[in-house]
Amino acid sequence: MLADLEELVVCESFSADLAALARSAEVVGALGTRLLGARPETIVTDGVTHLRWTFGTPRVLLVGHHDTVWPVGSLETHPWSVVDGIARGPGVLDMKAGLVQMFHALASLPSPDGVCVLINGDEEVGSPTSRELIEESARGCAAAFVLEAAANEEGALKTARKGTSRYEVVVYGEAAHAGLEPERGVNAAVEAAHQVLAIAGLAASMDSTGTTSTTCSVLGAPTITPTLLSAGSTLNTVPALAKVSVDVRVPTLATQDRIDELMRGLTAHTRGARLTVLGGRQRPPMPPESSAELFTRASHIASELGQQPLRGVAVGGASDGNYTASAGCPTLDGLGAVGSGAHADTEHVEVAQMTPRTHLLAQLITQTRR
Template identity: 85%
Template sequence: MLADLEELVLCESFSADHAAVARSAQLVGALGARLLGAVPETIVVGGVTHLRWTFGTPRVLLVGHHDTVWPGGSLETHPWSVVDGVARGPGVLDMKAGLVQMFHALASLPSPEGVCVLVTGDEEVGSPTSRELIEESARGLAAAFVLEASADETGALKTARKGTSRYEVVVHGKAAHAGLEPHKGINAAVEAAHQVLAIAGFGVSAGPDSADGEAPSALGAPTITPTLLSAGSTLNTVPALAKISVDVRVPTAAAQDRTDELMRGLTARTPGARLTVLGGRKRPPMEPSSSAGLFGLASRIASELGQEPLRGVAVGGASDGNYTASVGCPTLDGLGAVGSGAHADTEHVRIATMVPRTQLLAELVARARR
């Protein structure tokens, strides 16, 4: 398993580099073919390479991705290493170790019959070309197991995830000379300031205690956060244009709908200014009900295998598990590698956990596909 992991990590696969992702897909496909005895279906959408194996009539979907957030050349500053039981390297945790564990888990079974394996190449950028493929593959199945890394160093599984939305609020004003006749302009930067304050206050309005009567969620309240801001063109001109990027994380579909209403309902405060709201819903929430049954099964299996009791946690980050859950497929996430530091200089995998996690996944697949 370590040899396979080293091979995958040494093949860099930055999401934005489609050629690198294609090379990675070849390597992942060869690994799967060796361990599973079958060549994958290669699916290229919008220049991004995805892989799918289908064995018989699927009952269970295994979901992973082979792209990473690490730009080409990152191996020079973050080389592959195995020291004191810890593996390091670009994408080692998120999620190349999860892919290795997935293939070895299936290879340990008498047959992969009844399983579909989907490995996408654009998860780190929101799965724009693979979403339909994920939903199509998950629809009507008994279970989806997502090989994203565990929630923490204890190996906690991810039993719920917030949904995501992304917006850009464009403020249209009117340019004028800032010194000679500022009164003839409409200051888009000033209007943007009003909108930032309005958006920052939306969290309460979109929360579980709002008028829709939703019960509080295990994921907590929505977070609606203005992030990137820009305005103006020169130092001596009243800004005619400003832009505000907004990151939204929501616990439930109802909260996502409510947030969209609030964003679309923004109105300009400065006379003459005009707003355009772009963007919208991205990933739907993965609510706790989607994972409850599978988490109970995983907990029983862990106990039977003599492993530490499993914990399930709700997390704010999204994954392709949001998509599988949204089409009604029971979904359990975080079954991949155990470690921490994803996307950061400290990214690492605890090697001692790789075989136990592989055994857990193999037994989960065996029981869920019956």
């Protein structure tokens, strides 16, 4: 498994580099072919390479991704290594170790019949070219198991996820010389500042629509966070254009819809300024009920295998599990590697946990596809 993991990690696969994704798909496809005895269906959409294996009539969908947030060249500063039981390298936790565990779990069974394996190449950027493929593959399955990393170093599974929306508020002003006649301009930067404060206050201004359910008590309150901010062109010009990016996390679809209304209802505070709100809903929430029965099953299996009791946690981050759940397929997430530091310099995998997690997944597949 470590040899296979090294092979995947040293083949860099930054989401924005289509050539790197194509090379990665070849390496991942070859590994799957060797372990599963079948070649994948290669699906290229808008230049992004996805892989799918289908064995018989699927009842179980295994979901993973081979893209990472690490630009090509990251191996120079974050080389592959295994020291004192800790594996490191770009994307080792998120989620190349999960892919290795997935392949080995399925290969350990007498037959892969009844299983579909889907590995996409754009999860880290919201799965824009693979969403339909994911939802299509999930429909009709009894369960989707997502090989994203565990929620923490104790190996907790992800039993609920917030949904996501992303917006860009574009502010149009009017340029003027900042020294000679600033009063003739309409300062888009000043208006953007008003919008940042207005956006930051939206969550507090919401009514109780969609925010009092059990799901909300598990996933917590929605968050509406201004993130990227840009304005202006030169130091001596009143800015004619500004942009504010906004990250939204929601516990329910009703909350997601309400926030969309509030975002599109933003109005300018500066005389002469205009606003355009771009973007919108992305991943729907993955509610706790979508994983409840599968988590109970996984807990029983862990006990039978003599493993530590499993914990399930709700998380704010989204994954392709949001899409499988919204397609009506029961979904259990976080079944991949145990470690920490995803997307960070400290990203690592606890090697000793790879085999137990593989056994857990193998038994989950066996009991679910019956």
